[in-house]
Amino acid sequence: MQDWTTECDVVVIGSGGGALTGAYTAASQGLSTIVLEKTDLFGGTSSYSGASIWLPGTQVQERAGLQDSTENARTYLRNLLGDTESVRQDAYVDTAPVVVALLEKDPNIEFEYRAFPDYYKAEGRMDSGRSINPLDLDPADIGDLAGKIRPELDQDRTGQGHAPGKLIGGRALIGRLLAAVQGTGNAELRTGTALTELVVEDGRVVGVVAEANGEQIRIKANRGVLLAAGGIEGNAEMREQAGTPGKADWSMGPFGANTGTAIAAGVAVGGATALLDQAWFCPGVAQPDRSAAFMVGVRGGLLVDAQGRRYLNESLPYDQFGRGMDAHDKATTAASREDGGAGSCAIPSYLIFDSREGGGLPAICIPNTAPAKHLEAGTWASSDTLEGLAEKTGIPADALRATVEQFNDYAKHGVDEQFHRGEDPYDAFFCPPNGGPNNALTAIESGPFYAAKIVLSDLGTKGGLVTDADARVLTADGTPVEGLYAAGNTGASVSGAFYPGPGVPLGTAMVFSYRAVQNMLGN
Numbered sequence: 001m002q003d004w005t006t007e008c009d010v011v012v013i014g015s016g017g018g019a020l021t022g023a024y025t026a027a028s029q030g031l032s033t034i035v036l037e038k039t040d041l042f043g044g045t046s047s048y049s050g051a052s053i054w055l056p057g058t059q060v061q062e063r064a065g066l067q068d069s070t071e072n073a074r075t076y077l078r079n080l081l082g083d084t085e086s087v088r089q090d091a092y093v094d095t096a097p098v099v100v101a102l103l104e105k106d107p108n109i110e111f112e113y114r115a116f117p118d119y120y121k122a123e124g125r126m127d128s129g130r131s132i133n134p135l136d137l138d139p140a141d142i143g144d145l146a147g148k149i150r151p152e153l154d155q156d157r158t159g160q161g162h163a164p165g166k167l168i169g170g171r172a173l174i175g176r177l178l179a180a181v182q183g184t185g186n187a188e189l190r191t192g193t194a195l196t197e198l199v200v201e202d203g204r205v206v207g208v209v210a211e212a213n214g215e216q217i218r219i220k221a222n223r224g225v226l227l228a229a230g231g232i233e234g235n236a237e238m239r240e241q242a243g244t245p246g247k248a249d250w251s252m253g254p255f256g257a258n259t260g261t262a263i264a265a266g267v268a269v270g271g272a273t274a275l276l277d278q279a280w281f282c283p284g285v286a287q288p289d290r291s292a293a294f295m296v297g298v299r300g301g302l303l304v305d306a307q308g309r310r311y312l313n314e315s316l317p318y319d320q321f322g323r324g325m326d327a328h329d330k331a332t333t334a335a336s337r338e339d340g341g342a343g344s345c346a347i348p349s350y351l352i353f354d355s356r357e358g359g360g361l362p363a364i365c366i367p368n369t370a371p372a373k374h375l376e377a378g379t380w381a382s383s384d385t386l387e388g389l390a391e392k393t394g395i396p397a398d399a400l401r402a403t404v405e406q407f408n409d410y411a412k413h414g415v416d417e418q419f420h421r422g423e424d425p426y427d428a429f430f431c432p433p434n435g436g437p438n439n440a441l442t443a444i445e446s447g448p449f450y451a452a453k454i455v456l457s458d459l460g461t462k463g464g465l466v467t468d469a470d471a472r473v474l475t476a477d478g479t480p481v482e483g484l485y486a487a488g489n490t491g492a493s494v495s496g497a498f499y500p501g502p503g504v505p506l507g508t509a510m511v512f513s514y515r516a517v518q519n520m521l522g523n
Contacts, residue, residue: 018509281322
């Protein structure tokens, strides 16, 4: 007989977009629900996000007059991902409209369509995108909850960020979901409470053991436990064991969070894992404190490896950019070692740019550290000449000069003959008109010149517990672990090694959290 501290119908571990969607789904349908967040603030990595959510074929796109459909989205995923996860792919796109309809019934939640292209050229793609976003939120509308949401990335890491005002992006999403969950009257929202163990009776997960303020608590979950507490991105040891590229210090997850605790708890009760070497990759601007900053929307400059070679289209969607860095690093480092060399050839790489933007990085960078601090710390270098820049970075001067001259010729004629930058609708999405034939190609010619160290970062890992279409955690032989569910980055992603479009991490987390609760209800 277990000695329970308290009991409820559903325990949710984590408080990001997926976790809170699951909590709302449960609480709004009469299930008593307890949300456990191990840090002192709600929202996790979701709070850092721009909150694009890849939920196709919903009433939001219909309101905006977007010519899209569930079938079109299904076609896109099939062409991109293949048939191996067809059941979960179908569950994702078929359930997306249902999830949005449920959420928008609550007066606290409203979404809108914002153009942001899908990331791959495949049949079914929407060049204008199909993602939705939460409306900005006045913090006064949600009272004390506003002060319990994790700050935006800039502010959380550096103490600097946007001036106080409306909650935007991920913070708006979390604020709206928190208000909706609280408004049901059927949920408890707890911070500072860390999962330590899942409790099993007769082969079924029946509750959790957690720690709060140094004390152990035991919570019985009559319907089920939903694990939606991020991946292993913040755990250096687990990353190394899994062979996940990049480093914990370079990840965009909240410091001290997303350390794989929920995944480990699931494994301890028989859950299988997959894709642990995968992440939602992105290039990261190396920071003076040895962390990294998310870089997206490159509108100028070019990327070179340690040998001064350009090796990818710098305007790629960020996951493809990161994967390109990893692939080039592995290939060139192996070749270098065969020739008697040592060390990494592409991580770090260098973004080479000129003074066209006053010495600022020609890309979106979050957090955005001042150039002077980078130059002082040595994470950036600057010189009036390319030769001087080469000397400061150790890049061969002749190679750097040749690469820049070739790139400038591409910019003049508007065609990137090597990597086709500017040919895809995504490439120029962040680029203002430059007066040339290709807005994604701008010559590098106005000294002083700069080199910013670029490392391999991620927005979180995407490997985790193996689940079925209802988010039930499965054992190695495919048998469900009764009473246990996983969603978001705690579960192995339905998209495998691909990042189909903006907001797929949030979209899948929300859909499969919803489906988990529906399964608990017997639907």
